[in-house]
Amino acid sequence: MDISAEKLKQLRLERGLSQDLLAKQSGLSLRTIQRLEQAGGGSPESLLALSASLNVSPQALRHSSVPTISHWSFAQRSVQLSALLLLLALLLALVSLASHGQFSIYLDLVSLLFLLLFVPGVTLVAAGPMGLIMSIINLSLLWQHATGSLAERRFLQQLYQLQYRLCYGSALVLSLLGLVSVFYHSPHLSTASLQGALGVLCLGWLYAACAAELLLRPVLFKLNVSIQAEQHTLAN
Template structure:
């Protein structure tokens, strides 16, 4: 039986029981109670002992693993996609008008590779392959019209909050590395125009970070937070 660590702790506190007292009344060891509240899990006998002691049903302690569900509507998906395309087109248009140089200089592919590479590696390091897969597959909920309340949305929210922060961390790290390179180049050549042009190009890293964080992740985090409350 998969006992929810969060639910067990919440029910224990609701009954004004310490871990020691709950262990004594249920006939379980204190170590078992501590492990259940930190890791979850447990056998059927443990679940029944806790339910009998706390006078609750098994469902009130079990961890449900049903996938997050969403209501999909074709009009919603199409409208969200069109909005994103219009926003991205508007950004490109503004960038083209604001610059005397070619638009290609702004669309620095290496900046996008650096940003996505950092996000991928940091997510893998903290959440593993399953976390990375969840982060990618969870993007589909951006086009959903409604998410159903479920505990799974809380886990996905924490994952996206971590990636959201890392978008700007990656932009900051990339900017520092680029600035150091520009300073070394300026010290060698003394070309002021090239230096300021390089600073101009570095801003594209922040633009990519803002697009991913604010246009993709922030709406997802908001929607998932609403579903988990």
């Protein structure tokens, strides 16, 4: 836990306790007390033992604010920048196609609706209405930092991992259904129609990749970074 070295030392001195006496009262070793007063940190058990010995709340021994994790900042910005560049490249490509009258080749209403209904539908069945609502609201993590308790962030992590797989799962299901239909009608289709039908089946994978890689992967990255950082703090 994030025990403040300064607060621990101040509270100990205010109560007239030596490091050795505080160690005996809390059940911690003298070396642990010395380390905590020098560098802070500590485990949840140490925090609870010290707060009980000093007769204060655990929060009184913690830092006033959560410190920024500077060694992750570059990686976070890199992912945000990469996602932004990919999105801009996609938009520019679509604008270019639209200017030449070819925008319609990237539009397939059936594939898009299937993706938009399949992912939320399975999420609703798996995580319930609140899980679906949380997954929609917390897409704001695209431009915000991950907050909330560790349990909440782990739940969101599992939720977005499920949706990430569902995006590609929806493309797979749509492709299989489409292939069955294409093979069933293939004797009556011309070569051009057959090629067009197979091309439409690829659009499901394009929509799935856009949703998974441009929306869910950056959010998952932020959650993973936040969870790993807190677990590292708890371990120390």
